[in-house]
Amino acid sequence: MIDKTYVYEPAFIDDAANAEILSWLATLRPLWEQRYSTLRPIPSGKQQRQLLRPVYWLGNWQFACLGYYEPPRRIFDVAVAAEPLPKVLAKLVAIIEKRVRAGFPPPYVPRRWHLNTCLVNFYGDREQDGKTVDAARVGEHRDFEPGPVASLSLGERARFQFVRRGARDAPPVRTQWLEDRSLQIFGGPKWKDDLLHRVQRVEDKHDLDLPPSIEGFRTRRVNFTFRYVPDEHVVPFAKLPERTRDDVRGYVETLAASSTFFKAQLASEPRSRTASTR
Numbered sequence: 548m549i550d551k552t553y554v555y556e557p558a559f560i561d562d563a564a565n566a567e568i569l570s571w572l573a574t575l576r577p578l579w580e581q582r583y584s585t586l587r588p589i590p591s592g593k594q595q596r597q598l599l600r601p602v603y604w605l606g607n608w609q610f611a612c613l614g615y616y617e618p619p620r621r622i623f624d625v626a627v628a629a630e631p632l633p634k635v636l637a638k639l640v641a642i643i644e645k646r647v648r649a650g651f652p653p654p655y656v657p658r659r660w661h662l663n664t665c666l667v668n669f670y671g672d673r674e675q676d677g678k679t680v681d682a683a684r685v686g687e688h689r690d691f692e693p694g695p696v697a698s699l700s701l702g703e704r705a706r707f708q709f710v711r712r713g714a715r716d717a718p719p720v721r722t723q724w725l726e727d728r729s730l731q732i733f734g735g736p737k738w739k740d741d742l743l744h745r746v747q748r749v750e751d752k753h754d755l756d757l758p759p760s761i762e763g764f765r766t767r768r769v770n771f772t773f774r775y776v777p778d779e780h781v782v783p784f785a786k787l788p789e790r791t792r793d794d795v796r797g798y799v800e801t802l803a804a805s806s807t808f809f810k811a812q813l814a815s816e817p818r819s820r821t822a823s824t825r
């Protein structure tokens with residue numbers, strides 16, 4: 548039986564789009580986020596740590612220290628307005644959305660679903676204490692944003708797996724190698740809710756060093772994961788509660804150094820508050 552809630556398509560991105568994406572990537576300054584805020588107490592039993600990989604978000608930025616968008620328990624003040632998709636990605640997203648609307652069972656596509664959120668994941672090696680550490684993986688998790696999730700891959704092949712909850716060591720339900728320029732889409736309760744997914748490893752066969760250059764890091768794979776956050780849950784930085792703004796202001800300032808979008812977001816912060824927190 549054909550599964551209408553899972554798509555894998557190799558060679559989805561053509562030469563022209565690939566070249567455009569690579570030159571746009573070179574303009575990005577990804578962030579190394581900390582898991583927790585440096586201003587709020589770290590939850591007991593937890594330790595501050597840097598995320599395994601640098602990331603960039605488009606549409607809205609879900610800072611790790613604010614917790615990720617997770618309806619119904621965490622929907623407000625976690626999806627912070629971010630830059631729009633560049634044209635080349637917007638075009639690909641329009642094709643993907645069409646395909647989902649035509650092919651996925653309607654009950655699994657929320658009414659106002661559109662892919663307004665993109666997490667850009669950089670997979671590779673980081674330099675640590677003079678040693679090279681392979682950080683090209685992501686552990687079992689769910690994406691909580693409603694509706695189908697689409698992902699584009701560039702660079703080395705990644706071994707992507709779906710596993711049953713609580714059974715990380717059992718044989719995976721599905722293993723899919725995600726190739727350079729491929730598209731993967733999954734939705735519906737089976738892939739989104741019942742199973743967790745992970746990137747177990749990323750090959751290192753072509754000595755790749757993908758853009759942008761990131762200090763102390765060599766990127767061999769870039770993944771774009773497109774999701775849907777209801778527009779009413781996307782909040783401009785200036786509208787966040789003051790304490791939450793304090794948590795992420797450092798990141799927004801870093802982003803503002805190379806992004807006119809975030810520069811404007813910072814400038815629109817309420818003035819009296821800005822003065823009192825600096």
Ligand SMILES: O=C(O)CCC(=O)C(=O)O
Pocket residue numbers: 666668685690698705707725744745746770772
């Ligand atoms: O890199 C990938 O293919 C998957 C990334 C992922 O699981 C995520 O961003 O939630």
